[in-house]
Amino acid sequence: MAVSGGVDSSTTMVLLKEQGYDIVAAHMKLWDYKDVGGETSHDGRCCSLESINDLHAVCNAYDVPFYVLDFTRQFKDDVITDFIHEYRAGRTPNPCVRCNTHLKWAGFLKKALELGCDYVATGHYSRVAYDATYGRQVIRRGVDATRDQSYALWGLTQEALERTLMPLGEYTKVQVRELAQRFDLKTANRKESREICFVADDDYHRFLREWEARQGRGFSEGDIVTADGKVIGHHDGVAFYTVGQRRGLGISNPTPLYVLRLDPEGNRVIVGDDDDLYSREFTVRQINWVALEAPSEEFSADVKIRYLHRAAPATVTPLGNGTAQVRFGTPERAITPGQSAVFYDGDVVLGGGVIESGKIS
């Protein structure tokens, strides 16, 4: 059982305990405050000593062995390094996706198997089960649509899913809070974890600057240009921009300007009107197929292109080699390279990958 210190994983643990599972709880230590910076008082937040002490208490109360496993090195190599590389390449990464694929369902799962466990359990609001229709292990959206985390789980392999339990997929957040109260969990009233756990203050600009400064690396300034190449402003590094962003451009213009595209080779940020952000087509790479076995024919799916995006109808054309072309029925706003694109059939995750490039239609 992967426990973070939050209410969701603690509740999951007690639920499974009540169902008769023999549980080993483990907290993944992913980073140190001294390395990621950003906060001076860490009280009550994820990965603080206090939350680990609370976990200790909860596990002790339920007679569950509890361990802290150190994954800081792998997290740095597989998640933080990629996070920085992606921003520098003009893309907007999903570190949680990467952490799930490369740590939770890799090193952590391996550790669980080493300890003789049959399954790993997590507190994600999604459902995992074998599905006869697909003849595969599938991921479904959780019952609580507002909490569903299937978007970040597309990278899980069939072997990993066979070994996975996610009981909270059947519950709403409100129900989980009620359960936590009933179980009298010390973690019941913990604050929600932040967007990116290792960017403690949610200021990723600060994080990039500080982290890179420690490695002796800076960012190169450059021009902000319009689609036709006219220089209208100045940027302090393409890494600090995201497609669709409006704030922080520092340009006065009669109409609002948005980031359309990032050009790391030319060290340019390309801006334009909101209308110019809409497009229909993009390619996806690093695809992992979940409910489908690598398809060769094109198919229809609802495609979700960011965590808070509502999946929209599209045609997916597999191109082989873990790549595909996606074409939405109607143009979508701000298709952002580096973000995940996840293909759904209703609630079922068919597969997913990383957005390579958007194309202005």
Place this chain on the structure above:
Amino acid sequence: MKQIYLDYNSTTPLDKRVLEVMMPYLTDKCGNASSVHHAGREAKTGLEGAREQVADVLGAEPSEIYFTSGGTESDNLALRGAAYYLRKKRNHIIVSSIEHHAVLMTAKALEKEGFAVEYLEVDRDGLVLPEKLREKVTDQTAIVSVMHVNNEVGSIQNISELSAIAHEKGALFHTDAVQSVGKISVNVEDLGIDLLALSGHKLCGPKGAGGLYVRSGVKITPLMQGGHHEKKRRPGTENIPAIVGLGEAIRLAEQTREPEHARLTKLSDYFIEAVQKRIPNVYLNGPRDERRMPSTVNLSFEYIEGESIILSLDLKGVEVASGSACTSGSLDPSHVLLAMGVSTELAQGSIRFSMGRFTTREDLEYTVSVLPEIIERLRSMSPLYHGTG
């Protein structure tokens, strides 16, 4: 589930006989040893009784024993106290590379404060070679610190020879004897020791009390300022119940030292042989002979990580450690094993089984019965293993 405790080098269960002598001091005999009234005198009696008990075992005078909070504080007081006192005359410190962090980190801190610190190499068995010390020690050396028995692998140093070399150049000799007092003979005269750190909770005594032996005439600068306790060398109200417990624990350990040593030697020989018979590619770290504390068995299991073994054993009720308790949980291999020339891979696959007063043959038989399955499972998942499985 069974609970088999094989982590005596981290800490030990409190002996009920020790608890018994402590009890009055936890309840009725509540005085402060510095007070003039009856309760104060009672406390003082307990305190000085313990001092005599410790002194007796070490072959020292009671006036040479100072009580502290434990081994770490004693090591700090010895090293810093002597180094600060001698600073103007001698600025050089020598410690072995396999010291406990209480010594090693103190030496590193002193290095930052401007002292010249050198680290003594050890051989493959974790033993300091006297000639290495002879090469390094000079008339600028303030203090040499070599632990008597290593906490991770159990190697026993030839302290009398090492201290004689230090003394030739007029340097003080300190030893961290936390793992040796009460287990083998520790006589400060025979060993030629100037300063010695010991701790109660490694001897079935309570946590929170330790001692520092300071040879009469040796000067140290105290680390704290306060009252007149412990002749001002360690101010602060004495932890009387724990100190009384420490005294009794040492007395008890010394009383049964020889038969207990023989019993643990037998157990340890059985254990090493049984494990190596059932599991291939297992190596003992530290001397195989009487130069190792028999109660410490440090084994490297090739191809796998120690952490997974520890957790798997814990889930079977067997409690062990990798290296010292202070470094467990960190994935860095033990500095002791690396200093002995053990490869990083083998060091990461090392487990310390440490036994003591309440360890039985049945405990070890159970451990031997669960270990092969765990090692086999871990090896079958190890990318490094292509062996007999």
